[in-house]
Amino acid sequence: MVTSLGVAVVGFGWMGRVHTQAYARVPHHFPQLTLRPQLVTVAEEVPGRAEQAAEQFGFASTTRDWREVAADLRVRAVSITAPNFLHREIGVAMAEAGKHIWIEKPVGLSAADASAVSDAVTKAGVQGAVGFNYRNAPAVEAARELIASGELGTVTHVRVRLFSDYAAHPDGALTWRYELERGGHGVLGDLASHGADLARFLLGDITSLAADTAIFLPQRARPTGATAGHALATGGESGPVENEDYVNCLLRFASGARGVLEACRVSVGEQNNYGFEVHGTKGAVFWDFRRMNELAVSRGTTYQDQPVTTVYVGPGDGEFGAFQPGAANAMGYDDLKVIEAYRFLRSIAEGKPYGATLPDAVHSAAVLDAMVRSVETGTWASPA
Numbered sequence: 001m002v003t004s005l006g007v008a009v010v011g012f013g014w015m016g017r018v019h020t021q022a023y024a025r026v027p028h029h030f031p032q033l034t035l036r037p038q039l040v041t042v043a044e045e046v047p048g049r050a051e052q053a054a055e056q057f058g059f060a061s062t063t064r065d066w067r068e069v070a071a072d073l074r075v076r077a078v079s080i081t082a083p084n085f086l087h088r089e090i091g092v093a094m095a096e097a098g099k100h101i102w103i104e105k106p107v108g109l110s111a112a113d114a115s116a117v118s119d120a121v122t123k124a125g126v127q128g129a130v131g132f133n134y135r136n137a138p139a140v141e142a143a144r145e146l147i148a149s150g151e152l153g154t155v156t157h158v159r160v161r162l163f164s165d166y167a168a169h170p171d172g173a174l175t176w177r178y179e180l181e182r183g184g185h186g187v188l189g190d191l192a193s194h195g196a197d198l199a200r201f202l203l204g205d206i207t208s209l210a211a212d213t214a215i216f217l218p219q220r221a222r223p224t225g226a227t228a229g230h231a232l233a234t235g236g237e238s239g240p241v242e243n244e245d246y247v248n249c250l251l252r253f254a255s256g257a258r259g260v261l262e263a264c265r266v267s268v269g270e271q272n273n274y275g276f277e278v279h280g281t282k283g284a285v286f287w288d289f290r291r292m293n294e295l296a297v298s299r300g301t302t303y304q305d306q307p308v309t310t311v312y313v314g315p316g317d318g319e320f321g322a323f324q325p326g327a328a329n330a331m332g333y334d335d336l337k338v339i340e341a342y343r344f345l346r347s348i349a350e351g352k353p354y355g356a357t358l359p360d361a362v363h364s365a366a367v368l369d370a371m372v373r374s375v376e377t378g379t380w381a382s383p384a
Helices: 014-029 049-057 066-071 084-096 111-124 138-149 187-203 333-350 358-377
Strands: 003-010 035-043 061-063 077-080 100-103 128-130 155-163 206-214 219-221 238-240 246-253 258-264 273-280 284-288 294-298 309-312
Touching: 003 014, 003 066, 014 035, 014 049, 014 077, 014 333, 035 049, 035 066, 035 333, 049 061, 061 066, 066 084, 077 084, 077 333, 084 100, 084 111, 100 111, 100 333, 111 128, 111 358, 128 333, 128 358, 138 187, 138 273, 138 284, 138 294, 155 187, 187 206, 187 246, 187 258, 187 273, 187 358, 206 358, 246 358
Parallel strands: 003 035, 003 077, 035 061, 077 100, 100 128, 155 258
Antiparallel strands: 155 273, 206 246, 219 238, 246 258, 273 284, 284 294, 294 309
């Protein structure tokens, strides 16, 4: 029997919109799901933004105060897509109010923040999902299975990259994202959090690391009004960028494998250049987000001059079959969030977790904290 589930969205910037659209699409792609999300309310402090969301997407009500969502008995599940510095307060409050939560990475500004939300979810007995969307790509899941099967031999090393130009414009507005107290450690939370999760998802726990960071655009103009996404600002008062534009990190895994994780938000000429290269003693696998539905795979017994083959994922890989009938039909970014929404709702329906969870966010945040310590001390550091 299909039942409705009252959901709310807290914070309606671009990611709030993505979550909302994912809720709307879930029944189309996963008709077997026994819960149907019902858009109850949207919370957004910027005047007029919640009302616009309600008109466009059909939320039953709006508010500028997220605390009203916590008290709303109609709401059983909440998407938390507010800025990073609010994740801990909102996440803990929603869990304590008995709401299941789907919260965007990095879940606060530190491992302590992520742990607080994780502990609150556990104590309340609710489900908690985290927005590590790239692990939901069917090709990434296929790569993980390939690695686990041993076809590549013993994994020796991995390189994970996340290069983007979203902050490359010198007129990019000095929003909360560039402040240490509200945005945390910049590109570490924005991009390296995904990289840390992908590395662990593919190869297991990271035991130690050595990191280097840099700020390449040290000054930006303060915005004169409300912003969304990565807005430009000119003529405003100039202020300092307090957090990192770039990180490069050496990794050691519990398995003995080695790795490199590199991320940058000011890479001119790079648009969402995210991916990984995993090498083993018998083969390798490569994934590029910009060609999300394919893998480059080398396997066999020739070792030297061994060819690389392009493999298109299909209905037998991950959740691909919920979107396309055959291999080489494209899926996109928003589809990954639909998968995430489905696994969150399935977790609620069945009372057990599917997909990325709060403990995964804690592991990723611990890696980011270790990066910060490594930079401060100039030495190797271990995730707590």
